[in-house]
Amino acid sequence: MKYKNSLAFAQQLDKEDQLAYLRNQFYIPKDKNGNDWLYFTGNSLGLQPKSTKEYINQELEDWANLGVEGHFEAKNPWLHYHEYLTDKMAKIVGAKPVEVVVMNTLTTNLHLLMVSFYRPTKSKYKIVIESDAFPSDRYAVQSQLKFHGFSEDDVIEWKPRKGSALLNIDDLEKIVENQGDEIALLLIGGVNYYTGQYLDLKRIAEIGHSKDCVVGIDLAHGAGNIQPNLHDSGVDFAAWCTYKYLNSGPGSLAGLFVHEKHAKNKDLPRFAGWWNHNKSTRFNMRMPFDVMEGAEGWQLSNPPILSMAAIKASLDLFDEIGMDALREKSEKLTGYFEFLIDEIGAEDIKIITPKNPKERGCQLSIQVKNTDKSLHQKLTEKNIITDWREPDVIRCAPTPMYNSFEDVYKMVSILKGIL
Known part of the structure; x- marks a missing residue:
């Protein structure tokens, strides 16, 4: 599809995204002012689904109430x-x-x-x-x-x-x-x-x-x-x-x-x-x-x-969602991310992940020459959570379950400003 380098376009993509509702089913970490982090490290640790606590509490309650009999009598018998x-x-x-x-x-x-x-x-x-x-x-x-x-x-x-x-x-x-x-x-x-x-x-x-x-x-x-x-x-x-x-x-x-x-x-x-x-x-x-x-x-x-x-x-x-739908959104997210990185137009920045969407997942590895980990630290100070790998690569994974097109737009805008 044809992408545009604007916040309005990113927000429009989010409005059209049939999986956008999933974001509200996860806890998004926030800064001290209550603003959502721009979280791009699902390739290292995925965010917590809001339902996780309920699922774990069910087993804690069954353990408290049933003891060893929970292996057979729990709502979800532990034996199986x-x-x-x-x-x-x-x-x-x-x-x-x-x-x-x-x-x-x-x-x-x-x-x-x-x-x-x-x-x-x-x-x-x-x-x-x-x-x-x-x-x-x-x-x-x-x-x-x-x-x-x-x-x-x-x-x-x-x-x-x-x-x-x-x-x-x-x-x-x-x-x-x-x-x-x-x-x-x-x-x-x-x-x-x-x-x-x-x-x-x-x-x-x-x-x-x-x-x-x-x-x-x-x-x-x-x-x-x-x-x-x-x-x-x-x-x-x-x-x-x-x-x-x-x-x-x-x-x-x-x-x-x-x-x-x-x-x-x-x-x-x-x-x-x-x-x-x-x-x-x-x-x-x-x-x-x-x-x-x-x-x-x-x-x-x-x-x-x-x-x-x-x-x-x-x-x-x-x-509930299925991998087909998640992969479809993933390819759109990384496609938009790639487009925005290319739009920066700097010679010392490039994506080393394959361009063919069929040869990559949702992670894009961005190589920034003539820099060091201080770049990653500056992103972190802006509440952008990415993953640094020596000597000069930022790993970013816009995850289709909880990342938005607006996340991607804002991340690249801040990165461009730092560079």
Whole structure:
């Protein structure tokens, strides 16, 4: 669509936005004078839905009134609580319910998945990651290599080409073609945390599987942001957190995906606990271990209900709206944001996130040359909450659930004034 650089135009877009009402269902942080912050860090911590308190209070009341009987008698019996999240989470990531479970935290889930899917041999043991992968992913794969008796140097990095911040998937294909006989696992961030680039998961899976490599995806910056279509992509496994775009609260539980093709393979090695034991005999405490089928077979312990209640509050909102509508608004928001940044017309500012909306989510990474973190601090002083990444990038994520076109207009106007 044709955009205009004016407050009136931004306000008109908000009037036409069928999802604008969602903003009132979130708490927007305010400054000391009661004015809303311009909040652009849903890629780091999503805002709190106003319904979250009600959902958590329900479980607190049931705990107070029922004690241990809440496992069976609560309004939402705790024994099955994780199951209330499965179908809605599966829709968000494009999976079948049998392929998804909510449990643990992101890096814990990656390690548990690598117990099963990183099975190195003397000749096939290397792991491929992006050169600028999120540090936790790098630490995880390095520690897995060392645990199995290999070296940290056995990580293969998929790097951007010289002069570019973005990854080229043809380069990954060359890596696997040339070194695939030595590669056991590809563990790739589906949306890069630094650039916001959304990668072609289906092609990554095809490239990895062409040389019998396992393919895993970190969707920390993807779940609730883009539509990864995990089942159709063919990747073997994935994991993601829920406190970013899924608005579940700081440090909340994570999600896990294991493709249906592995669902009934009970011979896959894995760590065990009573919550991945067969539901029908779980409470017969003297039974030998009998692992469950599907993603639930990677659980270990009974779930923390209060964290799951916060996730349930958010997933109910997502289920009401649907990812199609959220993605449509997201593309308009980032399109307008990109237009306004380009309108600044300064040579030392550019967006390093892909221009193609199909290759990015709602995060735009803005590179400002010849500056430092003081720019970010000046934005913060103006009540604009963004995310600074060294050496010269501001990460901004206008989130379709609660950010407005007016937010975007005001943010860029203030940024231009500071520059």
